[in-house]
Amino acid sequence: MPIAGLNLVPFVSVENMMDLVLETGIDAFLVELAQYIEEDFRRWEHFDKTPRVASHSAEGVIELMPTSDGRLYGFKYVNGHPKNTRSGRQTVTAFGVLADVETGYPLLLSEMTILTALRTAAMSAVAARYLAPKNARTMALIGTGAQSEFQARAFRALLGIESLRLFDVDHGAMARCRGNLADLGLSIALCASPEEAVEGAEIITTATADKQNATILTDNMIGAGVHINAVGGDCPGKTELHRDILLRSSIFVEYPPQTRVEGEIQQLDPDHPVVELWRVICGKEAGRDRADQITLFDSVGFAVEDFSALRYVNEKLKESRHYTALDLLADPDEPRDLYGMLLRRQAWLRQACLA
Amino acid sequence: MPIAGLNLVPFVSVENMMDLVLETGIDAFLVELAQYIEEDFRRWEHFDKTPRVASHSAEGVIELMPTSDGRLYGFKYVNGHPKNTRSGRQTVTAFGVLADVETGYPLLLSEMTILTALRTAAMSAVAARYLAPKNARTMALIGTGAQSEFQARAFRALLGIESLRLFDVDHGAMARCRGNLADLGLSIALCASPEEAVEGAEIITTATADKQNATILTDNMIGAGVHINAVGGDCPGKTELHRDILLRSSIFVEYPPQTRVEGEIQQLDPDHPVVELWRVICGKEAGRDRADQITLFDSVGFAVEDFSALRYVNEKLKESRHYTALDLLADPDEPRDLYGMLLRRQAWLRQACLA
Helix, strand or coil: CCCCHHHEEEEECHHHHHHHHHHHCHHHHHHHHHHHHHHHHHCHHHCECCCCEEEECCCCEEEEEEEECCCEEEEEEEEECHHHHHHCCCCCCEEEEEEECCCCCEEEEEECHHHHHHHHHHHHHHHHHHHCCCCCCEEEEECCCCCHHHHHHHHHHHHCCCEEEEECCCHHHHHHHHHHHCCCCCEEEECCCHHHHHCCCCEEEECCCCCCEEEEECHHHCCCCCEEEECCCCECCEEEECHHHHHHEEEEECCHHHHHHHCHHHHCCCCCCCEEHHHHHCCCCCCCCCCCCEEEEECCCCHHHHHHHHHHHHHHHCCCCCCEEEECCCCCCCCCCHHHHHHHHHHHHHHHHHC | CCCCHHHEEEEECHHHHHHHHHHHCHHHHHHHHHHHHHHHHHCHHHCECCCCEEEECCCCEEEEEEEECCCEEEEEEEEECHHHHHHCCCCCCEEEEEEECCCCCEEEEEECHHHHHHHHHHHHHHHHHHHCCCCCCEEEEECCCCCHHHHHHHHHHHHCCCEEEEECCCHHHHHHHHHHCCCCCCEEEECCCHHHHHCCCCEEEECCCCCCEEEEECHHHCCCCCEEEECCCCECCEEEECHHHHHHEEEEECCHHHHHHHCHHHHCCCCCCCEEHHHHHCCCCCCCCCCCCEEEEECCCCHHHHHHHHHHHHHHHCCCCCCEEEECCCCCCCCCCHHHHHHHHHHHHHHHHHC
16 A cells, blocks of 8 residues: 655654754754744744643643644643652653644644753743853752753753753752763752752742642742742742742733733743833843842743744654654545545455455 | 663554454454443543644644543544645554653553544444434445444444445545445445435435635535534544534534534534534433434544543553553653663663673
């Protein structure tokens, strides 16, 4: 039975993605991915945007995150299940699809667990380039779970961070993070408390995973002039910062209709002023304009970032062999004859049995 | 590099799906699938329901259709691009995922172009069993595109239809439809007009594909007592029936918030009375209660039907070899150590190069 090319969709497995990232180099991958994200934030107004479509349960959430720039369409499937680690599973797994708007045909199916970790870190670094104090060299990293090393590498590669101050309630996770980041020339301190971790840090990244309102940072821990990169709070009822910090900060967000529901700012009045990050990147609004200003990137992760990541991977595949072809789309010889394809398969199977 | 089982997701390709359907038998597949759909309509209130998330463009639409019963979560990606046939592509292609709500992990990735064709036909037949005149034996089938043979087989298998009256503006498509349905014992007439096709038909199925408000059926063509199965109208600005027919009919729909926007009833006032099909199936409301009543199933396709189809395929896979395992989920030995998985892959690749 002949298989024409139209039925096949390039598929990037987890192993393919690892090999693509390693072949590119982790730092180069983060830097290039950041460029794609920044490019798409510059043309923010071209995107068809909608808050992600979430299905909540007692254990976690499953979300679909679609967007389109009119030429390409992308969506990501992602779950968030904090208890998963108990059964040896990931808290977050993801995959995504990039499609051609003109035909609706998928162009790419890709794992996105690793890709999401990279894009989240690249996004944080893009925001910090506009919001963090100039020449910041020390970052506190609170929560050393699956996202932590990616954050560290992105801030090292894109902002020149030289010193990390880690804290996690799980000391094994802290040690693992330090071990994974050895040989990069980073100075790494393991701290006994969040208070100790933020000492001397110009940038504070929080990336904890509990599905509840937590207070990882309290008001007295936050000195003038720091940049807070709040990565962990990303669904209703899940926050990391004390409300008083928010009231002292200039708050930058990806897409307000989503962040109001999911971000740290769910603790604030619905009309509390926030700045959309794309406006800062486009020069329409100020980012950091005072040395003593506290800036907060209230990151929840938006569909456009996943779109950028899929668009980047799709470009990389043009010069790479790190994918396989998946027989995902029915492609009858005559497009209106879908049923006939079944009949021809039946005839072929019968003949194969006789032969 | 060891690959544990948790990273793998069963994948049903187009070829797998064809073989699964053929092994089961097309009629048996339709009958069993109809049982799953009916079962899920009976527990309609358990489902987390939302209108599909559509991204419209000049050429067509790309949609995501998620739903969950609290234990399983399913979604379908589906496009609708009427001009696709000109470039040898399908108007509609689709794939979908079934996932475990407790962990958020996908259980199944499946092609759904063929599966959607089957579930749409099974859904139509389920509705007709409650709405069509008893002992209907003749069906008019207007629009003999990719959906037509599936409709014919489902109505033959589930309602005992013996006679088909076909019409399409494309005579080749009509001949193809008749050819594909030969050897089933159906009496098949090719008609010169829609008017001729509906003569003597107790059930009228419309399954045309243009993305525009069309008038496939006019009021004078619809006699008392018929059941209309309107399959083709399924997005804003795309309808098949004259408004006057709607005003004379008892209208049954899948999920009103979606059908009001996409179905034939987009032509009516937003508060025009309609009956939700699940209420008929559960015996909460009457279906057909008079012999001269015109019943209309204003079918647009709802996420629960795709969920039923994925649930059915997932069950079938327990006794079948028609799938492969896809390396879709990152599965590090230690779930919080996603980054370490990259490092271990790097070490393995280096060693492999040296060896």
